[in-house]
Amino acid sequence: QSALTQPPSASGSPGQSVTISCTGTSSDVGGYNYVSWYQQHPGTAPKLMIYDVSKRPSGVPDRFSGSKSGNTASLTVSGLQAEDEADYYCSSYAGSNNLVFGGGTKLTVL
Amino acid sequence: EVQLVESGGGLVQPGGSLRLSCAASGFTFSSYWLSWVRQAPGKGLEWVANIKQDGSETYYVASVKGRFTISRDNAKNSLYLQMNSLRAEDTAVYYCARHLRFCSGGNCYSAIYYFDYWGQGTLVTVSS
Numbered sequence: 001q002s003a004l005t006q007p008p009s010a011s012g013s014p015g016q017s018v019t020i021s022c023t024g025t026s027s028d029v030g031g032y033n034y035v036s037w038y039q040q041h042p043g044t045a046p047k048l049m050i051y052d053v054s055k056r057p058s059g060v061p062d063r064f065s066g067s068k069s070g071n072t073a074s075l076t077v078s079g080l081q082a083e084d085e086a087d088y089y090c091s092s093y094a095g096s097n098n099l100v101f102g103g104g105t106k107l108t109v110l
Numbered sequence: 111e112v113q114l115v116e117s118g119g120g121l122v123q124p125g126g127s128l129r130l131s132c133a134a135s136g137f138t139f140s141s142y143w144l145s146w147v148r149q150a151p152g153k154g155l156e157w158v159a160n161i162k163q164d165g166s167e168t169y170y171v172a173s174v175k176g177r178f179t180i181s182r183d184n185a186k187n188s189l190y191l192q193m194n195s196l197r198a199e200d201t202a203v204y205y206c207a208r209h210l211r212f213c214s215g216g217n218c219y220s221a222i223y224y225f226d227y228w229g230q231g232t233l234v235t236v237s238s
Binding site: 044104 | 153155156221222230231
């Protein structure tokens with residue numbers, strides 16, 4: 001069982017918005033603003049999409065946004081495009097030099 | 111271009127050992143924290159271990175402490191993971207990953223909570 005809880009799947013039609021949740025505890029997500037999100041297409045390495053809860057690395061479209069409330073972080077993908085179909089993983093610092101990930105959410109673009 | 115290339119994976123019996131390597135290029139290797147992150151077949155990601163730029167600090171996930179050792183050779187631009195007493199649950203693709211680093215006005219600091227580059231991974235299978 002993963003340390004952070006994500007829904008196994010999410011879906012939306014092209015152009016729509018979809019939000020993926022990531023629930024932890026006060027010892028990880030709720031305790032630090034060090035939440036990140038990674039996108040992984042099949043057979044490829046993960047790609048950093050969001051860090052520090054809501055910041056985007058250079059080159060990541062502004063259709064991707066992040067937020068946090070209490071022990072739950074969220075990734076919102078607006079204006080869904082076919083290439084957004086992938087697995088998404090959240091991650092959080094959990095203290096004592098420990099990093100934890102979520103179990104992943106498979107995003108399907110209908 | 112930043113490149114991280116893992117090698118050394120394979121099939122090993124329970125209780126056996128394996129040493130993974132990660133060859134880096136395209137960046138100043140000695141300036142970055144590095145990690146190993148694994149992904150069991152069909153499962154999520156799991157951070158395994160990381161190491162400071164000069165190798166003076168290392169950290170591990172609880173499940174591998176005492177069995178795995180992360181190390182680096184800055185002269186060879188290489189990262190390693192020595193895995194001993196392997197178990198079936200260690201079966202996974204092992205990724206080498208570089209931690210994010212920010213520089214501004216000549217000052218740089220490492221964001222050791224995030225990874226900006228990953229290798230393609232090497233598969234470790236522990237089975238009899």
